[in-house]
Amino acid sequence: MPELPEVESLTHFLRERAVGRTILGVDVVGFQALKTFDPPATALGGLTITGVARHGKFLDLDCDGLHLVIHLARAGWLRWREDLSGAKPVRPGKGPLAVRVRLAPDDEGSAPGFELTEAGTQKRLAVYVTRDPGEVPGIAALGPDPLDPSFTVAALKRILGGNRTQIKGLLRDQKVIAGIGNAYSDEVLHAARMSPFKIAAALTDAQIADLHEAIVTTLGEAVERAHGLAAKDLKAEKKSGLRVHNRAGQPCDVCGDTIREVSFADSSLQYCPTCQTGGKPLADRRLSRLLK
Numbered sequence: 001m002p003e004l005p006e007v008e009s010l011t012h013f014l015r016e017r018a019v020g021r022t023i024l025g026v027d028v029v030g031f032q033a034l035k036t037f038d039p040p041a042t043a044l045g046g047l048t049i050t051g052v053a054r055h056g057k058f059l060d061l062d063c064d065g066l067h068l069v070i071h072l073a074r075a076g077w078l079r080w081r082e083d084l085s086g087a088k089p090v091r092p093g094k095g096p097l098a099v100r101v102r103l104a105p106d107d108e109g110s111a112p113g114f115e116l117t118e119a120g121t122q123k124r125l126a127v128y129v130t131r132d133p134g135e136v137p138g139i140a141a142l143g144p145d146p147l148d149p150s151f152t153v154a155a156l157k158r159i160l161g162g163n164r165t166q167i168k169g170l171l172r173d174q175k176v177i178a179g180i181g182n183a184y185s186d187e188v189l190h191a192a193r194m195s196p197f198k199i200a201a202a203l204t205d206a207q208i209a210d211l212h213e214a215i216v217t218t219l220g221e222a223v224e225r226a227h228g229l230a231a232k233d234l235k236a237e238k239k240s241g242l243r244v245h246n247r248a249g250q251p252c253d254v255c256g257d258t259i260r261e262v263s264f265a266d267s268s269l270q271y272c273p274t275c276q277t278g279g280k281p282l283a284d285r286r287l288s289r290l291l292k
């Protein structure tokens with residue numbers, strides 16, 4: 001799943017390639033992806049892309065004041081195409097293609113564009129056409145952006161204060177902090193040497209400062225690694241930069257202990273016992289239920 005660093009990189013990527021170009025047309029194939037009906041996607045045809053912004057994990061293309069907002073969700077991706085002039089017309093079907101955005105040809109005659117695809121059967125990719133991105137419910141509810149200078153230790157302390165939630169779930173909650181998902185919350189907690197099950201309100205001032213440092217550093221480094229990469233190379237880069245997420249059974253880079261996993265109904269978390277939980281493995285509820 002693309003999280004803040006990957007969406008930030010896609011934002012830069014599209015800013016360099018798409019800004020200044022006119023949209024020839026937006027073809028919606030996966031109708032379930034389009035969450036708005038007025039204005040219609042056809043209204044984007046003929047407009048020029050004037051800016052690209054990121055809100056949490058949302059991509060926002062400003063097209064002369066009309067916005068194409070994209071949330072890639074768990075299995076969605078953006079694929080840049082250098083030349084769509086020979087591409088077959090899109091037909092609704094079972095393939096991964098959900099939306100194709102065709103851009104006007106440049107002087108050399110190639111007509112680039114991009115496609116939004118979604119693998120798997122769970123269709124969660126979401127596209128909005130709106131005059132005001134703030135009207136997209138997921139954007140309206142976003143918490144502060146951890147790359148924004150206003151995200152200080154004091155701001156994090158205010159967020160955590162009195163919150164009886166486990167820190168892992170809290171970090172992933174877009175209404176609390178924007179842009180962090182399952183992968184980077186594992187990475188942040190490993191960097192902060194903190195148990196994913198720690199209750200937010202129980203953190204000391206020193207632990208809040210450590211957590212803040214881990215959030216800013218982990219995301220900042222991931223943004224730096226992803227910067228300038230082509231859209232197609234981002235997934236591999238994300239994977240290679242992860243120290244605990246999806247690495248259960250492998251040795252921890254920091255201490256050599258074996259990275260462990262806790263499974264839930266539709267997700268899992270990974271952590272290092274020595275670095276994060278005083279050497280004690282956390283109970284895996286799914287596993288203990290199976291063993292009963």
Ligand SMILES: [Zn+2]
Pocket residue numbers: 252253254255256257272273274275276
């Ligand atoms: Zn470790």
